[in-house]
Amino acid sequence: MEFSEVIRNRYSCKKYDGRQIEKEQLDQILEAGRLAPTAKNLQEQRIYVIQTEEGLAKIDKLTPCRYGAPTVLAVAYDRENVFTYPGGKRDSGVEDAAIVAAHMILAAKNAGVESCWLNFFDPEEAKRELGLPENEEVLMLMDLGYPAKGAGPLENHGKRKALSETVTFWDHS
Numbered sequence: 001m002e003f004s005e006v007i008r009n010r011y012s013c014k015k016y017d018g019r020q021i022e023k024e025q026l027d028q029i030l031e032a033g034r035l036a037p038t039a040k041n042l043q044e045q046r047i048y049v050i051q052t053e054e055g056l057a058k059i060d061k062l063t064p065c066r067y068g069a070p071t072v073l074a075v076a077y078d079r080e081n082v083f084t085y086p087g088g089k090r091d092s093g094v095e096d097a098a099i100v101a102a103h104m105i106l107a108a109k110n111a112g113v114e115s116c117w118l119n120f121f122d123p124e125e126a127k128r129e130l131g132l133p134e135n136e137e138v139l140m141l142m143d144l145g146y147p148a149k150g151a152g153p154l155e156n157h158g159k160r161k162a163l164s165e166t167v168t169f170w171d172h173s
Contacts, residue, residue: 006109011153013114016068016145020051025111026071032107036100039083039092045100046136048074058129059141063121069143074126075101076136097139108144116143
């Protein structure tokens with residue numbers, strides 16, 4: 001699929017048919033995350049693939065937003081392996097994990113798999129429920145699967161502000 005089509009047609013799927021995605025497709029998605037850029041190339045992302053009945057039941061306890069997806073990725077980062085920016089007030093953990101997640105979401109669409117970025121959950125509860133190490137922070141959960149019949153973008157999906165409303169060419173010489 002042409003990249004412009006991927007970004008135009010990708011939507012947050014909220015209804016899956018339950019079929020498990022193919023290993024080849026999952027590998028492509030995970031590889032896109034592995035190749036994503038991170039600050040200083042620290043690669044602090046940690047991706048947990050959840051597909052078992054027990055694991056998906058844990059996800060269902062954390063959020064009502066699995067929508068029947070047969071695969072959920074928990075995207076976390078190692079907060080002990082981040083780059084701290086000048087000034088010391090911010091580090092690269094959240095943004096690097098978000099870049100990794102965005103790469104995987106776009107790769108999913110390109111591979112014929114729909115996705116949904118989930119942030120309606122308590123990250124600390126997710127870390128406990130999934131048994132993740134203390135030094136890791138969960139950024140998001142990502143539903144992955146094939147859309148159910150009738151699934152599609154929300155009504156407002158195609159509504160976008162004009163570039164002039166969101167972009168400013170700064171020129172204060």
